[in-house]
Amino acid sequence: MMKTLKLFLAFSLMVAVATSCGDNKSEKTETTETTSTLEEPTEVPTEAAVLEIHGTDEMKFDKSVFTVKAGQEVQLTLKHVGTMSKDAMGHNWVLLQQGTDVASFGAEAAGAKDADYIPASQSDKVIAHTKLLGGGESDTITFTAPTEKGSYTFICSFPGHFGMMKGEFIVE
Numbered sequence: 689m690m691k692t693l694k695l696f697l698a699f700s701l702m703v704a705v706a707t708s709c710g711d712n713k714s715e716k717t718e719t720t721e722t723t724s725t726l727e728e729p730t731e732v733p734t735e736a737a738v739l740e741i742h743g744t745d746e747m748k749f750d751k752s753v754f755t756v757k758a759g760q761e762v763q764l765t766l767k768h769v770g771t772m773s774k775d776a777m778g779h780n781w782v783l784l785q786q787g788t789d790v791a792s793f794g795a796e797a798a799g800a801k802d803a804d805y806i807p808a809s810q811s812d813k814v815i816a817h818t819k820l821l822g823g824g825e826s827d828t829i830t831f832t833a834p835t836e837k838g839s840y841t842f843i844c845s846f847p848g849h850f851g852m853m854k855g856e857f858i859v860e
């Protein structure tokens with residue numbers, strides 16, 4: 689009985705929060721995180737996958753596909769090999785969870801300049817990301833690849849870039 693009441697209260701609170709939040713998208717659905725219990729006999733390599741990708745003044749990444757092993761440590765370096773400033777031609781590398789609507793993520797990101805275009809409202813969609821870079825800069829990040837095999841999408845979340853600056857991150 690108490691539990692039902694608590695759930696009801698929690699739900700009411702969520703509704704209240706959702707309705708009081710003016711810019712809340714109606715199509716935004718609350719997805720329950722289901723942890724995969726499938727234990728596949730995949731050997732996780734002990735060596736990290738060392739990846740490097742460049743962003744250019746032509747609004748392009750020089751790579752469109754990466755392949756890593758499930759659960760592998762990844763060391764990724766993003767280099768902005770152009771000369772344009774971060775404000776005009778900033779680049780980052782953002783790896784998104786599967787099922788993320790890239791267009792709506794990009795739209796939210798465009799409004800998050802103060803957060804270097806990594807919108808806090810979408811933080812559950814981000815597996816890993818670099819800093820936002822201007823020409824000549826680079827950033828190296830390390831993270832653990834998802835344990836769930838499949839194809840993930842990476843983008844640059846600078847406004848207007850994800851159409852051109854996008855690729856596939858394959859976990860096998």
Ligand code: ZN
Pocket residue numbers: 743747777778779780844845846849853
């Ligand atoms: Zn970019």
